[in-house]
Amino acid sequence: MKIYYVPGLLSLLLLPVLFIGFLKWSGKGKVYYVMPLISVNKEYAKKHPFLFPEGYPPKRKYEDINITGVAALDEIKLTYSQIRVREMLQQNNASQGIHYHFGDSATYGSFIKALNILHIEMAEQYLVDENDIWFLNVPRDNTPYKGIDCMLVWCVAEVPPRETYWEKLLIKMSEIWDSSWWLIIGFSLYLIAIWLIRRTPSIK
Template sequence: MISGKKIYYVPGLISALLIPVLFWYLGNRKLNEPIPNVMDMGLPAKLNDKNYNYSFESLRNWNYQKIIVQPNSAKNNSKFHVSKLKELQKRNEKETGIEFILDNNNSYGDFASILNDFHIAKQETYGLDLDKTGHLFATVNYQDPNAKDIEYDCLLCNDTIYNEYKPTFFDNTQFFIMQLPKETFYLIFGFLIFLNISMFNIKERFLN
């Protein structure tokens, strides 16, 4: 006959209350961590007679529209910068561009904001004049409207085309687990310890 003895599942209750709190606390800390970003700028080779035409010196005397970037104002004027860049691209005039004038009073945020404006406007050609002015230049990648498309031979003839790879459920699960922060594995390990302790206590109570 089964007795009416009550079983107090204390360890399980503690884990049920504690684990969600730990997930919430550590999860928020992970999301609030600053994400390091890297700005990649290519440094030119030392200027000489051989690479003169591949440096900014050959573009220095182009017709540039000058835009003075006031300190800590580039982000607020982002829409204006993007509109000017798109106008430049639309005109498609040879040897033209925009010169964003920066000085020592401008911040890193101003510099990064203008580079972001280049990305938004899909400005493909631009450069930083490190030698003399320190200004950012957006140049026109002139497209000849009268140019004719060059006809090429068949590029895919006699090639083998394979079906696109589609990841399986196992692949997606494995990728998801690899993206989890290490704190998650600590929580899972702690939960398993609490679970083992709880099952051991239940077994002892039944035996007694």
């Protein structure tokens, strides 16, 4: 006669699944943000002057924002620069710009904050060059197009086939499995444990 220790059996089956579920749940609160950034190669720009017809950096009356590493002063300078960036964009100012220079004692956080300011103010034109960031505004060309309007005569469109009911069901089941596989396995093991317990003869 086989004797099963019910609490131990349940713990053996459920603890690994609960542990995996805890790891998955504990990582959900972490959110990471990234910002695409392209750095300028000055040597390449010199060899191909057509990339910067106004010179490098493009000619503007730049206001220098020198970040030195003194936290209180750097905070004031960055706040001021955000106000100026906003004003230049609102006024569509194409004659001025902002030049951030990060000294040897400047922190990485200040560099990220300067980029974040440009992102918040929706600045579209700025150059990142080692320890410098050059912000400039390039006015958009709003000149109406005077070309000849074209009429679409014919076109070929590739229409994908409609998904069948079974295909939609399989996709839905796959999504459920990907998001809750550990819960499904845990519940299945729990049912197996209950079935084994019921098959165990009672000891009198």
